[in-house]
Structure formats: C-alpha cells, structure tokens
Amino acid sequence: MSKTEEYISRSENVILHTYNRFPVVLEKGEGVYLTDVEGKKYLDFGAGIAVFALGYHYQDYDEALKNQIDQLIHTSNLYYNVPLMTAGEAVTKASGLSKVFFTNSGTEAIEGAIKAARKYAWNKDGCTDHEIIAMKHSFHGRSMGALSVTGNSHYQEPFKPLIGGIRFADFNDLESVKAQVTKKTCAIILETVQGEGGIYPATKEFLQGVKKICEENDILLILDEIQCGMGRTGSMYAWQEYGVEPDIMTTAKALGCGVPVGAFVLNEKTANATLVPGDHGTTYGGNPFACAAVTKVFELFEKNHIVDHVNELTPYLEKRLDKLVEKYDFLSARRGKGFMQGLVVTGRPVGEILKKALENGLIVLSAGSDVIRLVPPLVIEKEHIDEMIEKLEKSF
Secondary structure (H helix, E strand, O other): OOHHHHHHHHHHHHOOOOOOOOOOOEEEEEEOEEEEOOOOEEEEOOHHHHOOOOOEOOHHHHHHHHHHHHHOOOOOOOOOOHHHHHHHHHHHHHHOOOEEEEEOOHHHHHHHHHHHHHHHHHHHHOOOOOEEEEEEOOOOOOOHHHHHOOEOHHHHHHHOOOOOOEEEEOOOOHHHHHHHOOOOEEEEEEEOEEOOOOOEEOOHHHHHHHHHHHHHHOOEEEEEOOOOOOOOOOOOOHHHHOOOOOOEEEEOHHHOOOOOOEEEEEOHHHHOOOOOOOOOOOOOOOOHHHHHHHHHHHHHHHHOOHHHHHHHHHHHHHHHHHHHHHHOOOEEEEEEEOOEEEEEEOOOOHHHHHHHHHHOOEEOEEEOOOEEEEOOOOOOOHHHHHHHHHHHHHHO
C-alpha cells in the first residue's frame, strides 16, 4: 500500500464523508506549486478555492505569523488587542466602509450580514416579518442562514424549513429583482461575481440598478465578496469597479491567505443603526493570530502591488484562454474578471477533465456543472499561465 492509499484509508476511518475528495494527499507548498506525499508536484490554479492569493510559503507572511505566535494567539473579545485594531484599520481603509466585525469564515460573515439587515429593519418598525431578496444560482454558505439565501434547491432540500422571508430573483435581470420587492424587503444580497454558480460577473447596469432600488426604498445592499474580493478581479473589491458601494460587504478566503478568517463590513449608516452589545458575538473571531494575518496580507498587497499585477497579467490570461475556446469545439465560452475565470464545457463531463488535469500535475476547479474554474494565486507570472495552458491541453 502506498503512502497515499494508507493516508486516505486512515482519513476515511475517522473523517465524516461530506466531501468527495480527489485521491491526492497534499503535503507542502512553495510559491504556486503544491507537492503530495509521494513527491509529485502540481501547478496550483485553485489556490485552496481562491484563498492563497500570495501563494505558499510567502516569507514575509510566514514570519508575521511566527512572530504573532511568540506574542499572543488568543484573548477572547472581552479585551482589546493590537492586531484587531490594525486589521480593522486595513479593511476599512481598503473598502471605504465604516465598521468591521471579524468572523472565522465566509459563512459566518454572511450570517452576521443577515442579522445586521434584519436588525436595521426591526429598528425602523419593530416588526419581525421582513424579507430578503437573494439571487438564483448563488452560493453564500452551508449554515442555516447562509443556506437560506443560497439560490440552489439541491443544497437546501434536506434541511428545510430554512429561515423564512427569502425571495429569489434572476441574477443580471433587474426587472426580476423589481418584481420581488415588497414593503417588507429589508435587504438584497448578491455576489458581485457569482462563483459556484458558474463565474458570472454582474453587469454594471444590473448592479447600479439594484443599488438604485435599495436607495429609493431604504433597503440594504449586501455584496458577497468572499470569493471575488481581495484583488482577484482587478480591484481590491470587485464592486469598486462598478461605482456602487454596498451597505454591508462580506469578505473571507484571501482575507487571511490561509488563516481561517472572514468579516462583514458596514457603512456608517448601517453600523449606526444595527448591531449593539449583546446582538452578536464569537469567541475566536478577531483573535490576535487571525488579525495579524489580515494585517500582513494588506501590507503585502500594497507593498508588492498585487492588484496592479493582476491587472497587468489579466489580458494575457484572457488571451490564452480565448484561444482555447477558439481551438476546442467543446469549449463554448470564457467568462470572468481578472484572475477569476471560467471555461464553459459542453458535451464533456467537467469532472473527468479535472481528474486528467490532476494526473498531469495541474490543479483546477469546477463551478456549477459545466465550468472549469481558474482562481490561481495572484502572484502567478506569464510562465505559469503558459504551463497551465500546456497541462490543460494535455488533459483535453
């Protein structure tokens, strides 16, 4: 029995089988490459599902975490700590929003955003029958609240009843959103770029139209930037390209570049009219270790011009992907923004392509049922794009 077979067998004996994992046991990473326990090397264009924006073993990042371990890892939110302050300053500066609440995950950030929206409406009229409009084919997480605003019945069916008062509209269809608005609507939630649903960026007309609906009806706009934020689409947050500011933003994944951390961030109006002491909390959220990671990530993004790098290389990445679409009949389209790209596959199972890619030393992901998703570390260079194309073609 190989190491891989042994470790997979031992894992299956003790780990609840909620993931259909690929038969690979990853051991270490360096730059934009991962290595498994057998010594096989993989070019990583998945980045831990858009998490490792800086790649693996980034020295300045690693040193910051080691230094924080030597100082303080956890205190609880009964006390202040310096990394909490610096991380909060970094997030509010980058977003232009007012107040941040740090969580342990993106799903928890969504939960907090939903609670903030309902509290905002409750403060206005004291009623508890408010509604939230979410998008079909969206994905916001798997907890009961986040699942309730996830527009995919396949994920929801076994866990009903979910939280009530959720209406679903069609993404990029403004009239569909207008049709769902009632006097009870307290928030509209959507991903600026739909990720799991198939890599669909919002159109400018749609997002600006939704914002106008919110302003005219005192409805909160919640933008989920958990996957598309943190520089991935060519601006620190994808909504900044649209000239539309959310009332609440959720962020996670690359926020900590590997350390589990998320946040929901509120503008001044919302922060002043929603959650107060006793309304929301978390034991681990905002602890010194996670916040040291967040602070260092923003420092490195600025110091090394990470967002500029994404913008410089995006045309090259898109050009190489567009040529694949032209070359192969089973590729019908490319969709995406920046380093969040999808290739639409017709007539072939995407899962088989992903398996072949893995055999050829390339990690790519799927999105929806028919899309190859490419969300590499933001530090890739042209040679990595060329290598990805070569391995992907070999897999085809």
